[in-house]
Amino acid sequence: MNKMKKLIFILFALSTSIYAQDVNSKAPVFTGKTMDGKAFNLAEYKGKVVLLDFWASWCGPCKKEFPFLMGLQEKTKSQPFHVVTINVDTEASKMMGFLKEQPRKPNFPVVVDPEGKLPEKYKVEGMPTTVLIDQNGVIRFRHTGFVESDKAKFIQEIKTLLKQGQLTE
Numbered sequence: 001m002n003k004m005k006k007l008i009f010i011l012f013a014l015s016t017s018i019y020a021q022d023v024n025s026k027a028p029v030f031t032g033k034t035m036d037g038k039a040f041n042l043a044e045y046k047g048k049v050v051l052l053d054f055w056a057s058w059c060g061p062c063k064k065e066f067p068f069l070m071g072l073q074e075k076t077k078s079q080p081f082h083v084v085t086i087n088v089d090t091e092a093s094k095m096m097g098f099l100k101e102q103p104r105k106p107n108f109p110v111v112v113d114p115e116g117k118l119p120e121k122y123k124v125e126g127m128p129t130t131v132l133i134d135q136n137g138v139i140r141f142r143h144t145g146f147v148e149s150d151k152a153k154f155i156q157e158i159k160t161l162l163k164q165g166q167l168t169e
Contacts, residue, residue: 023142027052027133028121035087035095035110048080049161050133051154054119056088057098059127065146066102072154073108079162080135083108088127090114130154134161 027050031041042050053069055062066085073083087110089095099106113119122131125144132141132154141157143150 022123022131023139025139027131027137027139029137030118030121032086032111032113032118035092035099035112038109040084040109040111042084045082045084045133046137047135048082049135049158051081051083051158052122052131052133053083053085054088054122054124054127054129054131055085056127057094058089061146062128063098063101064148065128065130065150066098066106068151068154070102070104070107072158076158081158081162084111085109086111086113086118088113088116088119090116132157132161 027042029041029043031039034040042052051069051072053065055066069083069085073081085106085108087095087098089098092112092114095110095112099110111118118124119129122129128144128146130141130143130146131139134140140161143153
């Protein structure tokens, strides 16, 4: 193997191993404030499945995903499952404009992170990024971007984590 191929292979192996550390590893616990000014602590969700979603007002796929997340939270309200979103807009007015375009107020916590510290902890590379965390606080699935076909995949992954077959789209 020539030196260039070897270097490319090493860089690829390193990048995939860094990414692979996220899935099946402990989710970084964090505290913060919600858009309503309430304290938030991810540690309080231990024992529950959490869909953690990073989004921004300028993100087109986020606009399509957000109503789906609200519906998902509504359909699972009797189960140990919670949607938590993290907004990374630097200006609150942009986040609020995005939320006003939604059919109703979010039925889940919207954590604000104008300094962008949480995406770094979770190695977010694009918007939206969705991370599914199991009852033990371990990251089990992660997705970057959102298209219509992701809905069925998210539902199946949540069913797997809940070990229940009652969740439907």
